[in-house]
Amino acid sequence: MTKLITAVIQPHKLDDVKSALEAAGVRGLTVSEASGYGRQRGHTEVYRGAEYTVDLVPKVRVDVLVADEDAPGIAQAVITAAQTGKIGDGKVWIVPVEDVARVRTGEHGDEAL
Amino acid sequence: MLDTGVTAWMLVSASLVLLMTPGLAFFYGGMVRGKSVLNMMMLSFGAMAVVGVIYVLWGWSMSYGASVGGFFGNPFDQFGLGGSFDPVAYLDDEETLFMPTIVDVGFQTTFAIITVALISGALAERIKFSSWLVFSGLWVTFSYFPLAHMVWGGGLLSSDGPFASIADPIDFAGGTVVHINAGVAALVLALIVGKRKGFGKEPIRPHNLPFVMLGAALLWFGWFGFNAGSAYGANDGAGLAWVNTTTATAAAILGWLLTERIRDGKATSLGAASGIVAGLVAITPAAGDVSPIGAIFVGAVAGVLSALAVGLKYKFGYDDSLDVVGVHLVAGLWGTLALGLVATGERGLFYGGGFNQLAVQAIIAIIAIAISAVVTLVLGLIIKLAMGWRVSAEAEERSIDLAEHGEAAYETIGARAVSEVK
Numbered sequence: 001m002t003k004l005i006t007a008v009i010q011p012h013k014l015d016d017v018k019s020a021l022e023a024a025g026v027r028g029l030t031v032s033e034a035s036g037y038g039r040q041r042g043h044t045e046v047y048r049g050a051e052y053t054v055d056l057v058p059k060v061r062v063d064v065l066v067a068d069e070d071a072p073g074i075a076q077a078v079i080t081a082a083q084t085g086k087i088g089d090g091k092v093w094i095v096p097v098e099d100v101a102r103v104r105t106g107e108h109g110d111e112a113l
Numbered sequence: 114m115l116d117t118g119v120t121a122w123m124l125v126s127a128s129l130v131l132l133m134t135p136g137l138a139f140f141y142g143g144m145v146r147g148k149s150v151l152n153m154m155m156l157s158f159g160a161m162a163v164v165g166v167i168y169v170l171w172g173w174s175m176s177y178g179a180s181v182g183g184f185f186g187n188p189f190d191q192f193g194l195g196g197s198f199d200p201v202a203y204l205d206d207e208e209t210l211f212m213p214t215i216v217d218v219g220f221q222t223t224f225a226i227i228t229v230a231l232i233s234g235a236l237a238e239r240i241k242f243s244s245w246l247v248f249s250g251l252w253v254t255f256s257y258f259p260l261a262h263m264v265w266g267g268g269l270l271s272s273d274g275p276f277a278s279i280a281d282p283i284d285f286a287g288g289t290v291v292h293i294n295a296g297v298a299a300l301v302l303a304l305i306v307g308k309r310k311g312f313g314k315e316p317i318r319p320h321n322l323p324f325v326m327l328g329a330a331l332l333w334f335g336w337f338g339f340n341a342g343s344a345y346g347a348n349d350g351a352g353l354a355w356v357n358t359t360t361a362t363a364a365a366i367l368g369w370l371l372t373e374r375i376r377d378g379k380a381t382s383l384g385a386a387s388g389i390v391a392g393l394v395a396i397t398p399a400a401g402d403v404s405p406i407g408a409i410f411v412g413a414v415a416g417v418l419s420a421l422a423v424g425l426k427y428k429f430g431y432d433d434s435l436d437v438v439g440v441h442l443v444a445g446l447w448g449t450l451a452l453g454l455v456a457t458g459e460r461g462l463f464y465g466g467g468f469n470q471l472a473v474q475a476i477i478a479i480i481a482i483a484i485s486a487v488v489t490l491v492l493g494l495i496i497k498l499a500m501g502w503r504v505s506a507e508a509e510e511r512s513i514d515l516a517e518h519g520e521a522a523y524e525t526i527g528a529r530a531v532s533e534v535k
Contacts, residue, residue, distance in 0.1 A: 045318070046377040046381065047318060047319055047383055048383060048420075048423045048424075048436060048439075049373070049377060049423055050424070050427065051377075052316040052318060
């Protein structure tokens with residue numbers, strides 16, 4: 001079986017998280033730019049004196065597919081790498097995946113990781 | 114006799130001023146949302162197209178042709194640069210002017226174009242391109258050419274006019290003809306056309322501030338043609354106008370940024386770009402008639418005044434989208450009036466000239482306001498009744514670029530997956 005680990009992190013922690021994943025033996029990952037807010041909320045911007053409250057803050061989303069038994073350790077590696085201890089550090093979650101296929105070869109399951 | 118130095122400089126100046134309008138397109142284009150940037154830029158390019166044709170047909174003649182009561186030149190006198198027009202006649206009403214008239218036609222064309230384009234900042238993201246083109250042609254004919262004639266063509270507001278008995282009115286490069294004229298038109302049209310959907314309720318942020326700064330830089334560069342070119346010579350007068358233009362503009366950046374720092378907490382890039390334009394506008398009428406120290410005063414005050422004025426539209430509820438009123442009308446008025454304080458040669462109040470210069474500057478400003486307000490009101494309402502100003506609410510919501518021009522400025526996933534190519 002396979003698990004999907006998704007981490008929404010501070011953009012400037014991406015390098016650290018990437019290195020931690022490489023060290024944990026993860027061979028591939030998907031990164032996307034994301035926007036959102038948690039308890040941190042947003043910030044204000046001023047254009048010619050008009051103030052705008054920007055609720056959504058830029059974040060980076062990292063998705064990795066891993067084998068069942070590796071999931072807790074890899075998730076912990078991501079958390080350790082992404083942590084600054086300040087509000088706005090983000091979230092990490094794990095969900096079960098029914099099937100994974102490698103498009104090039106057609107392999108399924110853990111072989112496709 | 115032909116002075117090739119002056120002629121060459123005036124050709125360069127004309128080219129510089131022409132570059133201001135694409136510069137303005139970037140300045141304005143960066144300030145609107147990404148879904149409206151092409152339409153915003155096209156309003157400037159559209160003004161180039163319409164006014165560029167009209168100017169040689171009847172623009173020159175209405176500005177510098179035989180005067181009709183001091184109000185405007187007879188459009189048929191030199192229609193199409195024919196009639197009594199002589200392209201190689203040298204302007205020689207002052208001893209230093211020795212260039213062919215046709216060069217002046219080119220120089221003046223570019224002023225008419227930029228003045229019309231300036232107005233478009235008040236109409237961002239909501240008007241029909243066709244209505245804008247028709248308005249451009251009508252407004253330049255009924256507001257710009259008459260004012261150009263009155264101030265520069267020997268008309269009512271010139272040194273040959275009735276107010277010159279108080280003091281010689283000064284408008285070196287277009288505080289009244291260009292900036293007050295465009296600023297008032299912008300205010301009147303913003304009221305006639307109405308607000309953008311969501312104005313004052315949802316955030317309408319500038320989508321590309323580097324474009325705004327690029328535009329401001331091009332405007333500053335082009336403005337050397339506008340102001341130093343208006344000296345009509347390659348001489349000390351042009352040099353003074355050049356130095357005053359830069360000095361006032363630099364001071365205006367400081368004035369605007371200081372105001373922002375105190376009021377909002379941060380000095381912004383949009384503030385710097387806006388300060389540049391406010392300073393350039395304010396020094397325009399004064400560039401040849403103040404000292405560089407006077408220019409610092411004119412520019413710094415303009416930066417502060419305009420930075421404070423751009424908030425008024427929220428207070429009064431009119432959508433002058435890109436602050437043509439706050440920047441061009443306010444700084445244009447200030448520069449025109451400031452001459453009454455700091456015009457050199459014992460004219461300004463601070464130089465022992467008394468109140469006469471200030472009075473005459475106020476008179477030409479008020480007359481320019483009145484003419485522009487009345488003409489714009491009439492033309493704006495005619496367009497509203499005959500063609501309508503606004504695009505549909507749906508087009509405005511979705512994208513005016515798509516609705517009016519069938520284009521999108523930026524690539525999206527949707528645009529990359531084109532389903533059919535004919």
